[in-house]
Amino acid sequence: MNEIWAGIQEAVRLIFSLDADLIGITLRSLEVSLTALVIASALALPFGTWLAIRRFKYRRFAIAVLNALMGLPPVVVGLVVYLMLSRSGPFGVLGLLFTPFAMIIAQVIIITPLIASITHQAMRELWSEYHDLLISLNTSKRQRVAALIWDGRRTLMTAALAGFGRAIGEVGAIMIVGGNIDHVTRVLTTAIALETGKGDFALALGLGFVLIALTLMVNFAIHALSRTEREGTW
Amino acid sequence: MIRIVLAILMITGVAAKADTMRLAATTSFNNSGLSDALLPAFKVDTGINVQLLVVGTGQAIRLGQAGDVDAILVHSKAAEEAFVSADFGTHRREIMYNDFVLIGPSADPSRIKDAESAIEVLQLIAATEMTFVSRGDDSGTHKKELMLWSAAKLFPDFFGAWYKAVGAGMGASLNSASGLDAYIMADRASWLNFGNKGGLELLYSGDPMLFNQYAYIPVNSDKHVHVKSEAAQRLEQWLLSARAKNIINNYKINGEALFIFNGAP
Numbered sequence: 332m333n334e335i336w337a338g339i340q341e342a343v344r345l346i347f348s349l350d351a352d353l354i355g356i357t358l359r360s361l362e363v364s365l366t367a368l369v370i371a372s373a374l375a376l377p378f379g380t381w382l383a384i385r386r387f388k389y390r391r392f393a394i395a396v397l398n399a400l401m402g403l404p405p406v407v408v409g410l411v412v413y414l415m416l417s418r419s420g421p422f423g424v425l426g427l428l429f430t431p432f433a434m435i436i437a438q439v440i441i442i443t444p445l446i447a448s449i450t451h452q453a454m455r456e457l458w459s460e461y462h463d464l465l466i467s468l469n470t471s472k473r474q475r476v477a478a479l480i481w482d483g484r485r486t487l488m489t490a491a492l493a494g495f496g497r498a499i500g501e502v503g504a505i506m507i508v509g510g511n512i513d514h515v516t517r518v519l520t521t522a523i524a525l526e527t528g529k530g531d532f533a534l535a536l537g538l539g540f541v542l543i544a545l546t547l548m549v550n551f552a553i554h555a556l557s558r559t560e561r562e563g564t565w
Numbered sequence: 566m567i568r569i570v571l572a573i574l575m576i577t578g579v580a581a582k583a584d585t586m587r588l589a590a591t592t593s594f595n596n597s598g599l600s601d602a603l604l605p606a607f608k609v610d611t612g613i614n615v616q617l618l619v620v621g622t623g624q625a626i627r628l629g630q631a632g633d634v635d636a637i638l639v640h641s642k643a644a645e646e647a648f649v650s651a652d653f654g655t656h657r658r659e660i661m662y663n664d665f666v667l668i669g670p671s672a673d674p675s676r677i678k679d680a681e682s683a684i685e686v687l688q689l690i691a692a693t694e695m696t697f698v699s700r701g702d703d704s705g706t707h708k709k710e711l712m713l714w715s716a717a718k719l720f721p722d723f724f725g726a727w728y729k730a731v732g733a734g735m736g737a738s739l740n741s742a743s744g745l746d747a748y749i750m751a752d753r754a755s756w757l758n759f760g761n762k763g764g765l766e767l768l769y770s771g772d773p774m775l776f777n778q779y780a781y782i783p784v785n786s787d788k789h790v791h792v793k794s795e796a797a798q799r800l801e802q803w804l805l806s807a808r809a810k811n812i813i814n815n816y817k818i819n820g821e822a823l824f825i826f827n828g829a830p
Contacts, residue, residue: 418632418789426791428633429587429618510618512587525619528736529596530743530761 338536367438379450400444409504442494449490586796589625597754621704632789641705654782669748696747701730
């Protein structure tokens with residue numbers, strides 16, 4: 332219990348002293364996870380919607396695989412990305428290992444299935460509602476996807492936020508591909524793992540509270556920007 | 566939204582691109598705090614920025630073999646010699662040493678405090694079957710521990726539930742030992758710098774068998790052309806310099822020296 336109290340105090344101290352390392356680490360966490368989120372959303376939102384409206388032979392199978400991929404173990408993703416990007420791996424010449432870019436790749440792989448799967452679930456409901464209307468208007472596939480994405484944007488935001496939550500709280504994969512290098516690839520979660528290893532629980536917990544606060548702020552910011560949960564606009 | 570992302574990218578993306586090299590070093594080098602004393606001084610002297618990857622000796626050697634780092638700083642002589650003789654590293658340079666110590670609950674139920682040798686310590690722990698935490702991660706410390714068990718003619722594969730191979734770094738293993746009130750072998754530097762000692766204390770040290778040599782090995786650029794051998798060479802020369810010697814020998818926690826320089830210039 333004392334440790335938790337010390338952690339809260341440490342978090343307050345870190346935030347109010349505007350610790351330069353903390354700011355760097357926090358910005359890097361945001362940079363990596365937000366970039367991963369943007370890329371993953373650009374892939375997953377259209378794909379999930381497409382999957383909801385398109386009928387093809389292996390659709391059921393594709394959906395089952397997609398749902399299973401939601402549970403992709405990050406540490407395995409990290410290991411595979413590591414082996415791909417390692418100097419002795421197929422993409423070694425690019426020299427991307429132990430850079431924020433490698434961390435973004437790993438996070439995109441981890442969160443894309445999650446976002447696509449939630450998107451698909453939401454779009455399936457919406458599609459059954461819109462089906463007759465959109466068909467009778469003689470819309471193209473592309474127009475249908477666009478109409479569904481726009482009208483389902485609130486649910487899609489939830490999908491994206493779930494993806495962001497998984498990305499920013501993830502440690503197994505980015506530890507392997509990023510290497511937790513100070514000032515280069517150290518983010519909040521890997522710093523927490525490091526401080527726990529040093530037995531400095533107060534600092535580790537302080538960083539943990541900063542991470543939670545950051546996730547809350549990002550969620551509030553996105554809600555504010557997209558004006559949800561307000562009278563008359565939702 | 567996009568503007569925010571771009572702004573963040575701008576802020577964080579500008580850094581780096583100076584002269585940098587990558588060094589995979591054992592956890593104790595970083596957990597002890599010595600890396601934070603040495604590497605910034607090296608940067609001041611040479612302008613080279615060392616990106617430190619803190620891993621166990623086994624993983625450091627793997628990173629060196631794959632060419633993902635430019636040099637390694639590790640502590641497991643047999644593995645180092647195999648690494649060099651397979652031409653993954655150019656040569657092995659001894660830099661400094663410290664020693665391993667045996668940590669355990671302050672009540673010392675296995676009575677290892679007055680043991681004559683490290684081997685006797687392990688025999689006492691095994692005979693009383695008191696909980697013992699092993700790194701179990703193929704690190705230098707783990708290899709040393711296995712070597713001591715085999716010198717004591719005891720075989721961890723056949724131990725009961727009291728022997729817990731946690732498969733984690735030094736700090737995480739010390740956390741486990743602290744939680745379990747267990748015996749554990751650690752390097753002195755990591756132990757002194759560890760913040761969560763709980764009911765544990767240093768019970769045994771001093772046997773020459775517990776000697777712990779750290780060596781620096783530049784990765785061979787014949788195997789991996791992209792390796793920054795020039796920077797790696799400058800770091801080697803610097804680590805052997807009087808300035809580095811001074812920093813290493815004077816690095817103390819609570820008045821206790823952690824490492825002793827023994828590099829031959």
